[in-house]
Amino acid sequence: MAWHPDHMHQLDDKLLLTVFDAVDTGLIVLDGSMRVVAWNAWFASASGVSCQEATGRQLDELFPGAVSPRLKSAITDTLEAGSSRLLTHSLHPFLLPLQTRSGKQLIHNVSVRPLGTPPDLRCLVQIVDVTVAVQREQVLRERQNARYDAVVNSAPDAILTLDAQGVIQLANPAAAREFGYALRELIGLEMTALLNVPEAWNVLWTSVLAGNVMHRPLQVTAKRRDGSISFMEVSAARWQSDTRVFVTAILRDVNERRAAEEALRHLNQTLEERVEERTQELLRAEEQLRQAQKMEAVGQLTGGIAHDFNNLLAGIVGSLDLMQTRIAQGRTEHVGRYAKAAMNSAQRAAALTHRLLAFARRQPLDPKPVNANQLIASMEDLLRRTIGPLHALEIVNAGGLWTTLCDPNQLESAILNLAINARDAMPDGGKLTIETANASLDDAYAAAHLDVAPGQYVAICITDTGTGMPPDLIERVFEPFFTTKPIGQGTGLGLSMVYGFAKQSEGHVKIYSEEGQGTTIRIYLPRHRGAAQEEPSPASHAEVPRAEAGETVLVVEDEPVIRNLIVEVLQDLGYRALEAPDGPAGLKILQSRQHIDLLVTDVGLPGINGRQLADAARETRPHLKVLFITGYAENATLANGFLNPGMEMITKPFAVEALANRIRNIIQGTR
Numbered sequence: 001m002a003w004h005p006d007h008m009h010q011l012d013d014k015l016l017l018t019v020f021d022a023v024d025t026g027l028i029v030l031d032g033s034m035r036v037v038a039w040n041a042w043f044a045s046a047s048g049v050s051c052q053e054a055t056g057r058q059l060d061e062l063f064p065g066a067v068s069p070r071l072k073s074a075i076t077d078t079l080e081a082g083s084s085r086l087l088t089h090s091l092h093p094f095l096l097p098l099q100t101r102s103g104k105q106l107i108h109n110v111s112v113r114p115l116g117t118p119p120d121l122r123c124l125v126q127i128v129d130v131t132v133a134v135q136r137e138q139v140l141r142e143r144q145n146a147r148y149d150a151v152v153n154s155a156p157d158a159i160l161t162l163d164a165q166g167v168i169q170l171a172n173p174a175a176a177r178e179f180g181y182a183l184r185e186l187i188g189l190e191m192t193a194l195l196n197v198p199e200a201w202n203v204l205w206t207s208v209l210a211g212n213v214m215h216r217p218l219q220v221t222a223k224r225r226d227g228s229i230s231f232m233e234v235s236a237a238r239w240q241s242d243t244r245v246f247v248t249a250i251l252r253d254v255n256e257r258r259a260a261e262e263a264l265r266h267l268n269q270t271l272e273e274r275v276e277e278r279t280q281e282l283l284r285a286e287e288q289l290r291q292a293q294k295m296e297a298v299g300q301l302t303g304g305i306a307h308d309f310n311n312l313l314a315g316i317v318g319s320l321d322l323m324q325t326r327i328a329q330g331r332t333e334h335v336g337r338y339a340k341a342a343m344n345s346a347q348r349a350a351a352l353t354h355r356l357l358a359f360a361r362r363q364p365l366d367p368k369p370v371n372a373n374q375l376i377a378s379m380e381d382l383l384r385r386t387i388g389p390l391h392a393l394e395i396v397n398a399g400g401l402w403t404t405l406c407d408p409n410q411l412e413s414a415i416l417n418l419a420i421n422a423r424d425a426m427p428d429g430g431k432l433t434i435e436t437a438n439a440s441l442d443d444a445y446a447a448a449h450l451d452v453a454p455g456q457y458v459a460i461c462i463t464d465t466g467t468g469m470p471p472d473l474i475e476r477v478f479e480p481f482f483t484t485k486p487i488g489q490g491t492g493l494g495l496s497m498v499y500g501f502a503k504q505s506e507g508h509v510k511i512y513s514e515e516g517q518g519t520t521i522r523i524y525l526p527r528h529r530g531a532a533q534e535e536p537s538p539a540s541h542a543e544v545p546r547a548e549a550g551e552t553v554l555v556v557e558d559e560p561v562i563r564n565l566i567v568e569v570l571q572d573l574g575y576r577a578l579e580a581p582d583g584p585a586g587l588k589i590l591q592s593r594q595h596i597d598l599l600v601t602d603v604g605l606p607g608i609n610g611r612q613l614a615d616a617a618r619e620t621r622p623h624l625k626v627l628f629i630t631g632y633a634e635n636a637t638l639a640n641g642f643l644n645p646g647m648e649m650i651t652k653p654f655a656v657e658a659l660a661n662r663i664r665n666i667i668q669g670t671r
Contacts, residue, residue: 020040021040021041021042023040023042024042025126025127025129026042026046026098026108026126026127026128027039027042027126027127028043028124028125028126029115029125030059030075030122032079032119032120033058034058034076034079034123035057036054036057036058036062037055037122038051038055039054042127046099046100046127046129047062047063047096047097048099049062059072059096060072063096063097066094066096067095067096068092068094068096070095071087071095071096071112071125074087075112075125078112078113078114078123079114082114083114084111084112085111085112086109086111087109087110087111088109089108089109089130095110096127098127100129106131107129107134107135108127108128108129108130108131109127110125110126110127110128111125111126111128112125112126113126152172153172155250156174157250157252157253158172158174158175158178158232158250158251158252159171159172159174159249159250159251160172160175160191160249161246161247161248162191162246162247162249163244163246164209164244164246164247165190166190166205166247167189167190167191168186168187168188168189168191170187171183171186171187175251178224178230178232178251178253179194179224179225180225180226181225191205195220196221196229197220197221200218200219200220201234204218204234205236205247209247214236214237217233217235217252218234219234220234220251222251230253230255231254231258232251232252233252233254234249234250234251235249236248316342316346316349320342323335323338323339323342326338346653347653367405367406367407368405368408369403369404369405369530369531370403370404370405370408371401371403372401372404372411372436372458372525373397373401373436375408375411375412376395376415376434376436377397379412379415380393380395383416383432383434386416386419386420387419387420387422388423390426390428390429390430391422391426391429391430392430392431392432393431393434394431394432394433394434395433395434395435396433396434396435396436397436398435398436398437401437401438402438402458402528403529403530404458404525404526404527405505405526405528406501406507406525407501407505410501411501411525413497413501414497414498414501414502415462417495417497418495419432419462421495422462422463422519425466425467425468425518425519426466430464430465430466430518431464432462432463432464433461433463433464434460434461434463435460436461437458437459437461438457438527439456439457439458440456440457441453441454441455441457441508441524442454449508452508456526457507457508457524457525457527458524458525458527459522460522460523461520461521461522462520462521462523463518463519463520463521464519464520465518466518466519467515467516467518468514468516468518469513469514469515470515474511474513477495477511495521498521498523502523505525506526507523507524508523508524509522509523509524510522545664546573547570547573547575547664548574550576550595551574551576551597551598552576552578552594552595552597553570553575553576553577553596553597553598553600553663554578554580554589554590554596554598554599555567555577555578555579555600555601556579556581556585556599556600556601556602557579557581557601557602557629558581558582558606559602562602562629562652563579563581566600566659569656569660573660573663575663578594578596582605582607583601583605583606583608583609583612583613584607584608587613587617590616590617590624591617596621597667598624598666598667599613599614599617599624599625599626599627600627600629600663601613601614601629602628602630603628603629603630603649610628614626614628614647623646624646625666626646626647626648627647627649627662627663627666628643628650629649629651629652629654630651630652648662648666650662
């Protein structure tokens with residue numbers, strides 16, 4: 001209804017009054033001075049003041065001190081600016097002191113809007129009763145709260161509701177039990193008072209208040225009222241009611257889980273200790289087994305070596321004894337034969353020693369460029385005599401065979417050893433085939449075989465048609481001291497010597513065998529990019545050249561017999577011979593002013609070894625020539641890695657003629 005100022009006096013009109021009073025909301029009309037012009041029957045009932053009593057008076061006069069400032073401000077804005085306003089009970093619960101018909105407080109919303117136009121602008125205040133709706137909402141909320149409280153109170157985890165300052169507003173019974181407080185005592189406490197180390201919680205609190213969502217719980221250390229410590233996982237979420245911000249935190253006791261995890265860690269640790277202890281026991285048992293096997297192998301070795309050396313010593317001692325007897329009798333016609341027999345036994349003993357050194361990879365090698373075809377061809381007669389007439393020999397030489405770098409004497413010994421083994425594997429006769437070939441071992445082959453470098457090799461294959469071997473024997477044939485022959489008939493060093501020689505020459509050995517199908521052993525020696533050398537034929541004693549005038553040789557040897565022998569040979573050939581029993585004594589002579597053309601020294605000397613002696617001597621005599629004598633080269637795996645220019649090596653035992661020729665060649669520089 002539109003009201004015009006000129007018609008306000010017409011409110012007593014019967015129809016208009018009927019409509020005005022029949023509206024089911026409160027209506028108040030105020031003039032520009034905020035005085036009541038009229039209000040309807042509904043408002044008269046709710047306020048307890050009749051329209052006649054109210055007319056012409058202001059609201060503050062009618063309800064002293066009970067009119068909301070918000071309502072007065074809204075009426076002023078409407079009368080001055082013509083604006084409208086809605087005031088709700090939820091934001092402004094005390095607008096006017098009104099009551100329901102039953103006498104209870106009336107919950108209402110108020111709308112304020114302009115009525116008419118300036119300068120006669122008035123204000124219409126409309127009051128809407130929302131008591132029933134609010135009560136219904138309260139009932140629903142109470143039911144929801146009851147369900148929420150039931151869940152929270154029965155929850156096994158501690159649940160706390162905090163305000164924006166971190167002060168506890170609500171707590172459930174589980175929280176009281178967990179922290180050791182009564183429920184009423186928890187209310188008003190700050191959360192940090194319940195934590196032993198609050199720093200982690202403070203970081204979480206700042207993040208949650210900022211609206212961030214937790215993706216995983218945070219572990220904190222809680223402090224109970226009695227001072228005991230409890231480990232808990234906390235999850236927190238922010239929520240808002242009206243204008244207030246709250247955070248609900250759920251704390252779960254993880255003490256049992258931590259104890260279980262700790263027990264599991266302890267179990268794992270003790271398990272690792274038990275496994276380590278068991279592993280050590282197994283290692284000790286394996287070591288004891290290896291020691292037992294070693295002692296068994298040593299027993300087998302000593303049996304074979306003792307048998308072989310007793311035979312050789314019998315030949316040497318017996319021949320020397322007969323020589324002494326015949327010389328004492330003045331009968332010298334057979335002395336040469338006895339000396340030859342003793343020398344033969346001594347050479348066989350030297351060969352046995354070299355087998356031991358080859359097995360240990362301690363033999364001093366003298367590698368040279370070798371053509372395997374030529375070397376095998378030079379051995380053909382020896383091989384045929386060795387295997388005997390029952391066995392056929394076939395040699396297959398590869399065309400364009402590469403040169404290899406190895407000790408030719410040791411290669412001959414290896415081939416001869418394999419030929420003898422092949423002969424023994426064919427007791428009823430058979431065929432022995434020796435074949436050469438160029439071979440390339442790729443990365444895949446090298447990866448599948450220990451200590452094999454990929455590259456180009458010269459392969460020497462020795463194949464027999466004998467009895468062959470089962471797989472369990474194939475795995476052991478290169479083991480130290482292993483032999484299938486009875487004690488006294490073999491030391492088990494033949495194949496070990498071949499293996500040691502190949503590995504010491506930076507090569508490889510492979511065996512292929514089947515029972516009843518024969519055996520093939522393939523030696524791989526690294527390719528050498530250079531021409532093979534012709535080995536000079538050994539000269540006889542009569543061909544040994546004598547010394548030239550003034551040539552001086554220093555002999556350093558700790559074994560008196562060997563030192564005296566070398567000195568006597570040098571003196572017989574016309575050399576001036578100096579001698580020293582050890583390295584320091586030899587170095588003293590070398591540091592003197594004496595003229596010396598050649599140093600002959602043992603490698604293994606007391607004090608300082610032969611190589612150290614030579615190096616020290618060359619500091620003052622840079623062009624000094626050196627001949628090393630050795631039977632066991634501890635520091636020399638290959639001669640070309642041990643020897644510098646102007647240095648050579650001869651191996652014990654050696655023939656006197658070989659020593660004399662080597663000395664002459666070194667001094668003359670013809671080697």
